[in-house]
Amino acid sequence: MLMQAKGSRQSHNCGLAVHISSISRHYGAVCAVDNVSLEVQAGEFFSLLGPSGSGKTTLLMMLAGFDEPTSGRLVVGDRDLTRVPANKRNIGMVFQKYALFPHMSVADNIAFPLRMRGLSRAERDERVRRALAMVKLEGYDSRMPGQLSGGQQQRIALARAIVFNPPVILMDEPLGALDKKLRQHLQLEIKQLQERLGATVIYVTHDQEEALTMSDRIAVLNSGKVMQFGQPSALYHKPANAFVADFLGEMNFIPGEVVGSERDECQVRVGAAVVTAQAPDGLKLQTGTKVRIAVRPERMSILAEDAARERTSRLSGHVTQLVFNGASLIVLVELDQGPTVRASVNTQSKLAELQVGEAISVAWSARDAHAYPEPA
């Protein structure tokens, strides 16, 4: 469905699908990438998200051809690239530290891939002009990279990566070296550029907010394995495991024990109370299993102590801290069972008049809570 929307927006779609099949990379005994398979669709903005050491960069380096997989296959479009050298892959790449050639002008930097492909001088000039216009840096042709700001340098690097119309563009934390404001600005720009070009983008980042904002789909990696992949909203609302639940956005975890389950819902005992949560897809939680219940702060509602007794998933506690952060009020609640949870409430609601020490209850509807088995 998402792809159809994209197709209608982009008439001259030039992206190619990327098929990553069972790719592994071992360094001696260390396994950096562990049997990863991913299908990236043509024209898709696909993010590889994970903490450092999760194997996302190693995977990208193998896609670029700077590293060879120990096993597995990599196909772009219908061309097997597994053993093709980097300079014959025709894949664009944007580096974290820009990697502009410091001894060449902006125009020469952008023209570099065109020169390698033997294009005529006139053709090169025309394409460089168009690429500069696309990154909104017209007239910077004769500047040297050292004379540009970080944001401008990254735009030039972007222009250089798209000027030869590669069907796939790899980006290795391209905004990692920039400050927050500029980063958010460039996120939108990169996204718009990608939609205009229709190219497939594989974007590596450790910034979950960035991945959620920009991506059509995200693969969350941890210690060389894909933990989950799918659309940002699916990952956010239905995390497949505790790692993804914890890594994406803010999350409360409440430990408990399964006392009963029916279909995809289960009853979990927390202290003396029993609450309801969803079991992860395709996982039957046995009675007696130790679990962690995950609930997002914005899905956690706060109720006066005596209100709504009919709500099943309800835990009582008292307010320990109130943090005003502009858009919302963060309420820290110490539950009677021990753990402290965060709930975010609208500053306009009458809940904004809560007092520290006040006895309240937190509650959620069953579809907003997920129970993950504790690792044995």
Add this chain to the structure above:
Amino acid sequence: METSLSTHDVTPSATLEAAPSQTDLTAGVFSQRGQLPAVTSLVLIAPLALLLGWAFFMPIAKLLFQSISTPTWTLEHYSRLIHEPLYMRIIMRTVLISLSTTLAALLLGYPIAVLMTRAKGLMAGLVAACVLVPLWTSVLVRSYAWIVLLRRNGIINNALREWGLIDQPLSLLYTEGAVLVAMIHVLLPFMILPIYSTLINISPDLTKAALNLGASEARAFRTVTLPLSLPGVFAGCLMVFVLALGFYITPALVGGPRTLMIATLISQQATAFLNWPFAGAISLVLLLLSLGITIAFKRLLRIERMVTGV
């Protein structure tokens, strides 16, 4: 009344002035540009300046002064230098040998510098040792080592005779070839190290970017690595060339009278013939040659910088 007032005024203002100047001093020490106040700088460089002035510049000035003032005001030593073909030949030979040494050191040294940046583990240690251990060994020892290798019944001649390749020992020592080989060997580290230090500072991402954009390994090297390493190449060439011009020990030991070079000539004139004014005249020529080359290289480097904008 007025005078008493003014003296009364002066004392506090003087103490007030002393305080800000104190803070100025500390502010100067920690100023952003890292510049020290003039007085501190002078105090810091004074010992070296005095030593250099007394033990280096003064004798040179005296020597150079002698070359135009002995026995009376005269340019006869310089005209002798120019008009006697022997001396011009020695100067030309020195420049030629220095140029060849530089070129050979560049051709041999650049690949070694590249190897040093790429080698890993044991190999890296080995290559670094091969470059640095000779540098830490006395020039005298290294020159004598060449004598042991090259002399009539030296290691090379003996080996060739044993293998039956020659009947009569070759005269290897005291030739221009011997001087050249020994000088290249002695000066090679001065070429390798500056090149290595520029190469190691070129981000590996740049080569990756070039490959990614479609350049072959060779083309990536030619278009990216090589131009970015030129400052190191210039520094190495300058160092080797200037050192070679005034090189004394090695040419004096492995070169015979037939391969006399400037430095040897100067020492001969000064110590053997006690012709100090003439030695001074040759010294000035050597000094001017070195300075001229250095300035020319600096110019070249600045133009290079302008072009590359590094």
